Amino acid sequence: MKVTKNIIATSFKDLSDFFKSTDFSKAILLGIALTIPIIVGLKLGALQIGITITVGAMLASPSDVSGSIRHKITGILLATLLAMIVSFIGAFLHISLWLLIPVLGILMFGISYISIYGFRASLISFSGLFALVLSFSNVAAEMETYKSVLLIGVGGIWYALLAITWHYIFPKGPTEFYLSKTLKLTAEYLRIRGQLVAEKNNRSELLKKLLTVQIELTETHETLRDILISSRTGSGKSDYEGKRVLIFAQLIDMLELAMANPVDYSKTDKLFEKKPGKLADFQKLLFAMSDQLIAVSDNLSTPKKLQRSQEIDRCLKSIHDGIEELNSDTADKFNENWLMLRNLLKYQNKQANKIEKIEWLLKNPARQEISSINRKDSRKFLTKQNYDLETLVENFTLRSPIFKHSLRLGVVTMIGFGAGILFSVQNPYWILLTLIVIMRPTFGLTKTRSRQRTIGTLIGAVLAVGIVLITQNTTIYAILAIVSLVIAFSMIQRNFKAAATFVTLFVVFIYALLQPDIFSVIQYRVLDTIIGAGLATLGNLLLWPAWEVQGIQNTLLETIKAHRVYLEEIIGYYNKKGQVSAHYKVARKKSFLAMSDLSSAFQRMTQEPKSQQKSLDKVYEIAVLNHTFLSSLASLSTYILNHPTTPASDNFNKVATRIIDNLQTAEAILEKQIPADSVIENQDIENIFDSTFGRSLYLSEEEKTQPQSEDFLVKVEEAHLVREQLKWLLAMSEKMPKLLRKIDFE
Known part of the structure; x- marks a missing residue:
């Protein structure tokens, strides 16, 4: 019964964390951005205008990732500009198939190559690729080209305005989410460290797990660093931001302290084999500090509820007493085991002090009690991206993974579109859409996403068939389409398979509103996904493959x-x-x-x-x-x-x-x-x-x-x-x- 309660409690906690996440808030924002233009268009009898603005908002949205508001809005506007340019070019691609296919390949290569400038640039690049694919869907076929392009721009600006408004309504949201995530990951890191102290037979698996957590923790540090430092350098300093920066500094130090202790397991194993009680105390201490960090994470917005951990104090005292006892029992007052334990205790005391400092900072000390971090020095900690033309030229070689990926994508999209035309597939651009979503520079990630996209699409298709058999109510279809879209976008970073499932449901229900033959839509959706996933995997395997061993040097x-x-x-x-x-x-x-x-x-x-x-x-x-x-x-x-x-x-x-x-x-x-x-x-x-x-x-x-x-x-x-x-x-x-x-x- 207790185990069942724990599972239920954990499930509710995970669900609560999901609703507090930036992924969910962005999905809600996107849902608002896409539905309002369509509703207004319907009310005013201008549905085509509403749909085109919605497309613009959708094309701008990929660049809305966590970071400073300045970087976010710049990314959204650049994505909008690229989408407008590509949509304009795409409107004139109604040319001979023999000319269209090579032009498509060149455009795919050029747009994809923009991602050479880093992560945010890769999202802007995706907006351009997405715009090119949508130009084949004839979304705005009845509208003049310049009007549809301008409306796409309006959609991008509409999304940017919503993002700014959302930021000022919930200014602390991203900071609190990533700070909470950093606290939890640091807690997990300490817990694995505690397991490593006692584990002897399965250390390699724990070390792999430790490295995985460290990767995620370091990436989260980078995101939080960008949010905190960029906001301070851009808009001055507030008490709230200053405290969060100092808490972040404590967490960075905690990671270094956690890595620093212990290092040589062979020595600690030998020592703790003779003194198993000391091992238990050190492990309990690490677990207690992990639990306290979780408690801090859960009470970021309610710090007055935080209680000092009695377990940490008890473990520290027990370890201290044990070390003193060891010293009194040995003739050699400076034996290395005693010195090692004394140093280990000092590290753990420092770690406990860091947790106390975080709690103190959260409980609103007076501003004069807080030592600030120099803003000029803090800028040095931001990872700067080089955007000069030389970067493009230097990477224009088969030694560059991004160049090979762009070339590969260009060739595979030509093959995919050609196959769709040859076999009279209902919507050949769906194959292209699958390719740009799945294909990644590395084979492993492309293979994983291909499998997850295919499985997710099949699950979505089965669910869609079941719902269509139960009801033919278009109002229900519209509601399910909106809900599916929000869930899909909120799950893209967390669970790509689930995201693919809900994207399929969204597409099916949208088409169900537009045409009666819904089962045909489901059939072609599955077929196009399988073709696209297969081409993506084969492309990465056969065309200029970028094996990791070539880059790991x-x-x-x-x-x-x-x-x-x-x-x-x-x-x-x-x-x-x-x-x-x-x-x-x-x-x-x-x-x-x-x-x-x-x-x-x-x-x-x-x-x-x-x-x-x-x-x-x-x-x-x-x-x-x-x-x-x-x-x-x-x-x-x-x-x-x-x-x-x-x-x-x-x-x-x-x-x-x-x-x-x-x-x-x-x-x-x-x-x-x-x-x-x-x-x-x-x-x-x-x-x-x-x-x-x-x-x-x-x-x-x-x-x-x-x-x-x-x-x-x-x-x-x-x-x-x-x-x-x-x-x-x-x-x-x-x-x-x-x-x-x-x-x-x-």
Whole structure:
């Protein structure tokens, strides 16, 4: 009974989260944008005008994605402009079939190639592709071309005005949604970390799950960063925005802290095997912090309901008492197990303090109590897209995945449209629509979307047949069409199969309002979808395929470069001390983003045919190695940022320099500046750490027996942590070039 209640509670919670999501709010906005022009058109006897304005609003809507309002409106207006230009060109494509097909291919290629400028550009590009496909549907056939194009522009402006109005009615909606999502993902990350502490037999699966959560968390960080920082730089600073920026900063630090602890599982396994109680306490602490972050997420708008977590305090005290007991039971007052546990506890204390700081910020402290983030420095954290002409020229080559995708799409749409005409398909443009929705630069994603689109269409067709057999009421059809459209658009990012189901229902019910032979519509809808899905999959498989192994070499290069720059910033700060620079934080951000890109690339590689998964085990090994390397960097970074440290020693700089040399060697291999089969000439690499630092932390007899002052303990902890992390980083940096030499990137 309790399990059933939990399932029901979870289902209601998921449903509640869905209704609060930006996907649902955008779907409602789109529903309003599409229905009002048609209703007004019907009332005024100008239905064709209403439909054309609706088409304009639909073509503008793909660019309405989360981010700053300025970027959003700019995207909507550019999508509208592109849709108008393409619709104008499309109106004059009633030419000979032999001329039409190559012109169609060229246009598809050119419009698709715009996506070379990034994610928002790809959505603008989709609006252009969608407009080209709709030009074959004769939506505004009875209207003069210039009028229909202008009305499409009116539709785009109408949607932009609605988006601005929606933003000012619900200004906090996107911020609260993505902040809540970040809190929940951070909570999930901590929970998986807790599971990893105890799990020994199935760690590889948990690590994969951890990487997946980290990818989503990093992407959400980017979206939230754009919303928060762009809004501040564009419209000044408010108390609300300032607090949210500071909460976001705490969450970024929490991810770094979570990655920093623990790193070397072999050591923690050995320690906790003898002290299982300590393991349980650390795990309970991580779970308690995860639960508290969920509670914060659920009470973002009602922070006064938040209660301080007693479980976190209890776990911290239990761990502290256990460490003191361990210290009193051992003759060696500075044994490495005791130092490691003490450092782990410090990390967890920092994590608990971050949660307390978030709660404090939410409970409306006075403005003078809040330290603000410099707006000029904050702009450095935004990922800027280069929009110059040089980008177009540089990517105009078969080495570019977007160029190959655009070329592939152009060829496949020519084949699809030609097949539709040849076999007298009722609506050949439906094949084109399926192609532009399904086809993606990578084979794995295209195959997945093809399968989901086909299954969703079949499910939608079956449901539509059932509803048509039950009723022929056109009012019910109209209501179901609107509801289906809203649900479809709200599910596109969450569940593509469900979205395809409701899109099919929408199309069927719209046609049911226009023509009596509804079963024929359903039949051709299914047929066109199967043809389009099949062509999309075959196109990605046979035409200039962009296998992930061909691009992962560059992804690895960017990741290792980012890690090296981050390490150099850490070394620089450790040597100079002082204020943490914006360059340091930007280097950290880029390192995390690069790691997310590498993890995503590996996941895409696993979706490709087995014949193209070259050196998959080695790629996985190097991906995990980079993730562990970043965790170790985070551990070192977190310690030196949050503790007073002694001057960096010559030994530290000597080993750090060797680590950087190793990373540069790995970069040179990836850039093919060093032959992959070359032999490492430096024979002292294996011994550099021991010869520099010694095999263990050295303390004189006098130091071991002297009173344990806090200052002395801090110095010993610093020596232990820095020594262990350097040793770990050196070992991993030595392994990278060796692994890269074994991977076949051709």
